[in-house]
Amino acid sequence: MDDINGRKNSHKFHSKEMLFESELLAKECANINSPLNYSRTLGASQNWIGCGYIHKPGVETEHINVKFPFFSLVYVIRGTGSYTDENGKRHLLSPGSIFQRRPKVMHTTVVTPNSDWQEYYLDCNEELYEHLSSMSLINKDIAVYDNAVCPGIKSDIESLMAQLQNANEEEVFDAYLRFLSIIRTLLTSQDEVNIPNDMITESLTDFEVRYATRFDLKEYCSNKGWGYEKFRKTFKKHMGVSPREYLIRKRMDEACRLLRASKKRISVIASELGYASQYEFSNQFSKYFKVAPKHYREGV
Structure with a gap:
């Protein structure tokens, strides 16, 4: 042509x-x-x-x-x-x-x-x-x-x-x-194009409250008027980890605290941290720490 x-x-x-x-x-x-x-x-x-x-x-x-x-x-x-x-x-x-x-x-x-x-x-x-x-x-x-x-x-x-x-x-x-x-x-x-620091601060404040609930990060950014990819990359640049990894880390830190400081059943802890089942929670915990929640609690 x-x-x-x-x-x-x-x-x-x-x-x-x-x-x-x-x-x-x-x-x-x-x-x-x-x-x-x-x-x-x-x-x-x-x-x-x-x-x-x-x-x-x-x-x-x-x-x-x-x-x-x-x-x-x-x-x-x-x-x-x-x-x-x-x-x-x-x-x-x-x-x-x-x-x-x-x-x-x-x-x-x-x-x-x-x-x-x-x-x-x-x-x-x-x-x-x-x-x-x-x-x-x-x-x-x-x-x-x-x-x-x-x-x-x-x-x-x-x-x-x-x-x-x-x-x-x-x-x-x-x-x-x-x-x-x-x-x-x-x-x-x-x-x-830099995302203002107060946007990162705002997301950290929100994550502190919402880390134990499952929510869609793309929908979260859309509701804030932020571009997801730009937010994800800038968050990782500021924090060293992606938003998703940050939320997992927050849940895992809280899981460690609850396993050692409380006598709550593992299924209850899993539910409180937003996991659909004890199996899902245990699977992620084991991948993250290379030890099962039960053995972590027992100090094995």
């Missing part, structure tokens, strides 16, 4: 627009000013990578309840809009926002009229997306990231576009490495 400027695109598959279940995106082409897209297959495999630039200067553009058949990571460089994820949660978008269009996951994207929207994006086929997710390069649970600070990322993406346009078969692998590097830079840039 040819790109919009008439240059040959080495992607060996059908035009990506043809893969959509609706014709909505194709109808939007007339509203997009000078889009650029380059994509290449990786050797003899069925995998491909791509990247591009889109400028939507005027009218409102909407992807309403769309399922992309491939993965796309979008970096907003100008304009405003919103992204509604598969759960109906609406995220505001502005320069620096990064959002994922995950394969076969329903979402809605709306661009604010006359906000002069401009974006860079990287994309790949579903199989490669699953592979990158399995290596934790991409987090499937995060649809929209907070605004990122990525100095030089524009020139990096433009260099990748030129590389994909001009690379011979032997050079495509180098383009793939650059592709991975850019994704890593975009997604790990979130870690450079």
Whole structure:
């Protein structure tokens, strides 16, 4: 297939627009000013990578309840809009926002009229997306990231576009490495935005009260308005352990105290610490201390 400027695109598959279940995106082409897209297959495999630039200067553009058949990571460089994820949660978008269009996951994207929207994006086929997710390069649970600070990322993406346009078969692998590097830079840039210390203090206060109850950390962060991944990594940086490990340690410390300072049955201690059964408690205690609760109490 040819790109919009008439240059040959080495992607060996059908035009990506043809893969959509609706014709909505194709109808939007007339509203997009000078889009650029380059994509290449990786050797003899069925995998491909791509990247591009889109400028939507005027009218409102909407992807309403769309399922992309491939993965796309979008970096907003100008304009405003919103992204509604598969759960109906609406995220505001502005320069620096990064959002994922995950394969076969329903979402809605709306661009604010006359906000002069401009974006860079990287994309790949579903199989490669699953592979990158399995290596934790991409987090499937995060649809929209907070605004990122990525100095030089524009020139990096433009260099990748030129590389994909001009690379011979032997050079495509180098383009793939650059592709991975850019994704890593975009997604790990979130870690450079510091979470205020009072947020860590607040979580420690909450954990002191709630460690003996089971609760979902992602839901906890959502209720606080915090990004889970950013909180998890920053908590570990401050405390030396992840939030989950910290809560387990708190339960284990209290278990030790109760086993030695009280005559409560082990099943009661397990229940008080939020475990579904004595077996679950004993199993975790044994893994943590390399000794069964009963033997710890007896001093064996």
